[in-house]
Amino acid sequence: MPTIKDVAKYANVSIATVSHVLNNKTGYFSEKTRQQVLDAVEKVGYTPNITARNLKASQTRLFGYAWHRIPRGMVNPVLDQFSYYFAQAAEAIGYHMLMFTYPPEDSLPVYDELIRTGRVDAFVVASTVADDERIRFLMDQEFPFVSFGRSNPEWDFPWVDTDGMRGVADAVQHLILRGHTRIAMIGWPETSISGNFRLQGYIQAMRAAGLPIHDSYILRGENFEYAGREAVRTWLSLPRDEQPTAVVAIDDLVAIGVMNEAAERGRRVGEDFAVIGFDDTPLGQYLRPSLTTLRQPIEAICATLVRMLEDAAHNRRIEPRHVLLPPELVVRGSG
Amino acid sequence: MPTIKDVAKYANVSIATVSHVLNNKTGYFSEKTRQQVLDAVEKVGYTPNITARNLKASQTRLFGYAWHRIPRGMVNPVLDQFSYYFAQAAEAIGYHMLMFTYPPEDSLPVYDELIRTGRVDAFVVASTVADDERIRFLMDQEFPFVSFGRSNPEWDFPWVDTDGMRGVADAVQHLILRGHTRIAMIGWPETSISGNFRLQGYIQAMRAAGLPIHDSYILRGENFEYAGREAVRTWLSLPRDEQPTAVVAIDDLVAIGVMNEAAERGRRVGEDFAVIGFDDTPLGQYLRPSLTTLRQPIEAICATLVRMLEDAAHNRRIEPRHVLLPPELVVRGSG
DNA sequence: CTGTTAGCGCATTCAT
DNA sequence: ATGAATGCGCTAACAG
Numbered sequence: 001m002p003t004i005k006d007v008a009k010y011a012n013v014s015i016a017t018v019s020h021v022l023n024n025k026t027g028y029f030s031e032k033t034r035q036q037v038l039d040a041v042e043k044v045g046y047t048p049n050i051t052a053r054n055l056k057a058s059q060t061r062l063f064g065y066a067w068h069r070i071p072r073g074m075v076n077p078v079l080d081q082f083s084y085y086f087a088q089a090a091e092a093i094g095y096h097m098l099m100f101t102y103p104p105e106d107s108l109p110v111y112d113e114l115i116r117t118g119r120v121d122a123f124v125v126a127s128t129v130a131d132d133e134r135i136r137f138l139m140d141q142e143f144p145f146v147s148f149g150r151s152n153p154e155w156d157f158p159w160v161d162t163d164g165m166r167g168v169a170d171a172v173q174h175l176i177l178r179g180h181t182r183i184a185m186i187g188w189p190e191t192s193i194s195g196n197f198r199l200q201g202y203i204q205a206m207r208a209a210g211l212p213i214h215d216s217y218i219l220r221g222e223n224f225e226y227a228g229r230e231a232v233r234t235w236l237s238l239p240r241d242e243q244p245t246a247v248v249a250i251d252d253l254v255a256i257g258v259m260n261e262a263a264e265r266g267r268r269v270g271e272d273f274a275v276i277g278f279d280d281t282p283l284g285q286y287l288r289p290s291l292t293t294l295r296q297p298i299e300a301i302c303a304t305l306v307r308m309l310e311d312a313a314h315n316r317r318i319e320p321r322h323v324l325l326p327p328e329l330v331v332r333g334s335g
Numbered sequence: 336m337p338t339i340k341d342v343a344k345y346a347n348v349s350i351a352t353v354s355h356v357l358n359n360k361t362g363y364f365s366e367k368t369r370q371q372v373l374d375a376v377e378k379v380g381y382t383p384n385i386t387a388r389n390l391k392a393s394q395t396r397l398f399g400y401a402w403h404r405i406p407r408g409m410v411n412p413v414l415d416q417f418s419y420y421f422a423q424a425a426e427a428i429g430y431h432m433l434m435f436t437y438p439p440e441d442s443l444p445v446y447d448e449l450i451r452t453g454r455v456d457a458f459v460v461a462s463t464v465a466d467d468e469r470i471r472f473l474m475d476q477e478f479p480f481v482s483f484g485r486s487n488p489e490w491d492f493p494w495v496d497t498d499g500m501r502g503v504a505d506a507v508q509h510l511i512l513r514g515h516t517r518i519a520m521i522g523w524p525e526t527s528i529s530g531n532f533r534l535q536g537y538i539q540a541m542r543a544a545g546l547p548i549h550d551s552y553i554l555r556g557e558n559f560e561y562a563g564r565e566a567v568r569t570w571l572s573l574p575r576d577e578q579p580t581a582v583v584a585i586d587d588l589v590a591i592g593v594m595n596e597a598a599e600r601g602r603r604v605g606e607d608f609a610v611i612g613f614d615d616t617p618l619g620q621y622l623r624p625s626l627t628t629l630r631q632p633i634e635a636i637c638a639t640l641v642r643m644l645e646d647a648a649h650n651r652r653i654e655p656r657h658v659l660l661p662p663e664l665v666v667r668g669s670g
Numbered sequence: 671c672t673g674t675t676a677g678c679g680c681a682t683t684c685a686t
Numbered sequence: 687a688t689g690a691a692t693g694c695g696c697t698a699a700c701a702g
Contacts, residue, residue: 001453003679014689019681030687047451051390052679055694060386062433067419075617080415084402088436096454098397099432101423116382118336118695119431225621256621263623282410283618286560286591288598338695349673354697365671387695390678453679 002044011040022048062098063090063309064120066107066134068127074223075253077281078296082126082148085302093310095121108137115143121313124148124305128159130193144312146305150193158312160304160323164194164278167294167327168201168248169208171276174329175246176209180274184217184244186231186254195220195250198278202248214242221254228257236265245273246335252277252284252293259287259334274335278327289333297325337379346375357383397433398425398644399455401442401469403462410588412616413631417461417483420637428645430456443472450478456648459483459640463494465528479647481640485528493647495639495658499529499613502629502662503536503583504543506611509664510581511544515609519552519579521566521589530555530585533613537583549577556589563592571600580608581670587612587619587628594622594669609670613662624668632660 008015013033020028021037029037040046054060065086070076087097098120102110111134114120121144125134128149138145139157147159168185175183185202188195199218206213216234221227228249235244249255255277259269267273270289277284277293284291304323311318343350348368355363356372364372375381389395400421405411422432433455437445446469449455456479460469463484473480474492482494503520510518520537523530534553541548551569556562563584570579584590590612594604602608605624612619612628619626639658646653 001451004681005679015680016682016689016691017687020688023681025682028687033687045451047448049679050452050454051386051395052694053681055386055390055678055696056680056682058694067422069419072617077617080418083415083418083434084404084436087402087434091435097434099418099422099434100426101419113382116336116380117385119385253618253621256618260621260623281618282407282412283588283591283616286588286595287622288595339697340695350696351673351675351698352671355672358697360698363671368671384695387678388697390680390694391696391698393678 001049002046003049004046006044007037007040007046010044011036013037058118059313060119060121061095062120063095063306063313064098064100064111064114064123065126066110066123067099067101069101069104075281076127077252077279078298079126081298082302085299086124086305089302089306090309093306095306095310107134111137112141115141122146122309124309128193130191144309144315146308146312146318148301148305150197156321158308158318158321160301160308160325161194162296162301163324163326164198164294165201165204166324167278167329168198169205170201170326170329171248171292171294171335172202172205173209174331175248175274175276175335176205176211178246178274178335180246181211182214182217182242182244183211183246183248184214184219184231184235185248185250186219186221186228186258187250188223189220198250214238214244217244223251223253225253225257225260228254228259229261230257232258232261232265236262236267246276247274248276248278250278252279252281252291255291255293255334256287259289259291270333270335276329276335280330285332287334292332292335293330294327295330296327300325336384337381338384339381341379342372342375342381345379346371348372393453394648395454395456396430397455398430398641398648399433399435399446399449399458400461401445401458402434402436404436404439410616411462412587412614413633414461416633417637420634421459421640424637424641425644428641430641430645442469446472447476450476457481457644459644463528465526479644479650481643481647481653483636483640485532493643493653493656495636495643495660496529497631497636498659498661499533499629500536500539501659502613502664503533504540505536505661505664506583506629507537507540508544509666510583510609510611510670511540511546513581513609513670515581516546517549517552517577517579518546518581518583519549519554519566519570520583520585521554521556521563521593522585523558524555533585549573549579552579558586558588560588560592560595563589563594564596565592567593567596567600571597581611582609583611583613585613587614587616587626590626590628590669591622594624594626605668605670611664611670615665620667622669627667627670628665629662630665631662635660 123145126148128151132151187199219231280293280295458480461483463486467486522534554566615628615630
């Protein structure tokens with residue numbers, strides 16, 4: 001690969017001049033010189049070496065992102081979209097995405113190593129949880145990062161998140177408009193922050209509509225298909241006139257469990273029993289009936305994250321520091 | 336961040352000595368010095384800066400991987416697993432994965448830029464097609480890469496691939512063992528290389544078993560759910576005693592189309608009508624019936640790719656140059 | 671064994 | 687307006 005020296009030699013100028021021209025330091029060269037240099041660049045086929053640039057500038061132009069392994073049988077339909085849009089948004093400002101992994105339950109050494117070796121300029125942290133150790137660590141280290149997802153409210157760090165509360169409230173309103181009054185929700189365990197936001201959306205929308213929330217209408221379970229099935233069993237053991245006719249599930253996978261169990265117990269999903277999921281998993285539209293769901297605004301989230309990360313990487317003030325974006329209700333056959 | 340100079344100062348030695356110790360250039364230092372240096376490293380909290388190392392070594396320790404956007408409604412359930420295992424395998428040898436994107440139908444400028452700026456040491460190319468322009472370009476440029484998937488047979492480049500022929504043959508044999516004789520397959524268009532391999536596996540297994548292949552038993556379509564539905568319509572328009580009782584679909588998405596259409600037309604999938612897919616898409620196990628499918632050996636593929644890439648990045652001979660790994664038949668309810 | 675020095679490729683300061 | 691020189695942090699050749 002040709003270097004700046006080759007260009008300088010070819011153009012009969014110094015490397016400083018080449019650098020000036022290429023970095024548009026106007027006032028440091030004449031128009032004639034500029035043309036000479038540009039010609040030379042063209043002729044020798046020069047492109048600045050990014051490693052050298054980065055060393056000089058003490059940066060990497062890399063954002064680190066940890067890809068989480070998801071056990072077979074669980075799914076995170078959002079992360080692959082996220083990767084794509086995040087990488088794309090980063091590229092638009094001259095950054096790239098460095099993807100890494102870490103052993104289960106032992107993320108910190110990996111983050112530490114990446115920081116210490118100067119591998120990346122900033123991190124984006126996704127799939128956050130309560131007391132998230134990665135967030136706490138990065139805050140402690142004062143290393144630039146932005147989170148996709150919230151964590152402890154008392155912690156002050158920049159984040160972008162889907163407004164799950166708003167999304168679920170929209171879903172419930174949609175069900176109400178369709179005539180449902182006995183609407184239930186299955187959420188995640190109480191330790192899940194985003195799960196709790198979504199549940200709040202349910203409660204809020206039900207109250208706003210003056211609809212009663214039967215004791216068993218709020219159920220919780222882990223993120224498995226099985227959790228949806230169990231919830232249905234509970235609901236269908238209620239007296240007939242108390243059984244919910246519509247369910248908002250915390251997640252598409254759980255929604256599928258709800259649909260499966262309901263169908264196997266004789267309910268006609270989408271007709272006398274409505275189900276709404278969350279995430280718009282790729283195959284959802286091919287289920288029978290097709291799955292109504294809340295789609296996260298991944299592209300907008302990524303664009304926002306990258307904007308914030310750029311500021312973070314340069315130790316600039318991040319403004320705004322918190323961004324909440326509403327999901328979109330995709331109405332299909334199940335509800 | 337502390338540099339090698341800080342360590343040298345603290346240990347009262349030269350930076351060369353520090354470097355020698357850290358890079359284990361035995362014979363270049365005494366045990367006593369070694370301890371001093373190691374202590375100093377510990378005390379000042381030093382980790383070598385990777386950008387400086389890379390500049391010196393003219394490398395990046397980065398493998399580039401292009402993440403493909405998949406239109407809504409299509410799925411590539413393999414790529415997210417691929418990302419994870421690939422990143423992990425790369426990390427095991429001190430590399431990282433740089434993920435990038437490119438505009439539809441215009442990949443070459445992006446590859447070119449990454450090469451010219453020295454952004455990565457090698458590429459892994461996935462989702463290959465016939466006459467793949469990326470492969471042709473990288474061969475032309477003589478830039479290190481390894482492909483996950485084959486392309487034109489007359490091209491000489493290193494690749495790793497799933498043995499789709501073998502996988503489909505296994506699936507057909509499995510169906511035969513279950514008593515099926517009228518077995519059909521739906522493939523991809525003739526331009527698809529991996530699609531053709533899979534179809535060959537079907538033909539081979541049918542012939543080996545002495546089973547007739549009815550004219551309409553081999554159908555082709557694009558990778559949509561719709562293609563599976565259409566195929567079923569064709570088959571069910573045959574005289575009853577010619578209709579296939581089992582189908583191997585080129586892909587889970589197509590298999591889902593087959594299942595959906597068959598079910599809607601009164602077939603009891605998994606009982607009087609068997610369906611086998613390809614890829615083990617995450618939700619396949621939660622379909623009713625759950626989807627029997629061929630699971631690609633992604634983890635082994637990634638390990639192999641990384642081994643080959645390491646050689647490629649150092650311009651070493653890659654041996655072996657082509658690796659074919661068999662998929663695993665995951666038997667579930669649909670067949 | 672240890673230290674001095676050059677150089678990876680670039681951007682930038684400071685002379686001229 | 688132009689160029690020589692310096693340094694980013696590291697490794698390695700070479701001198702002592």
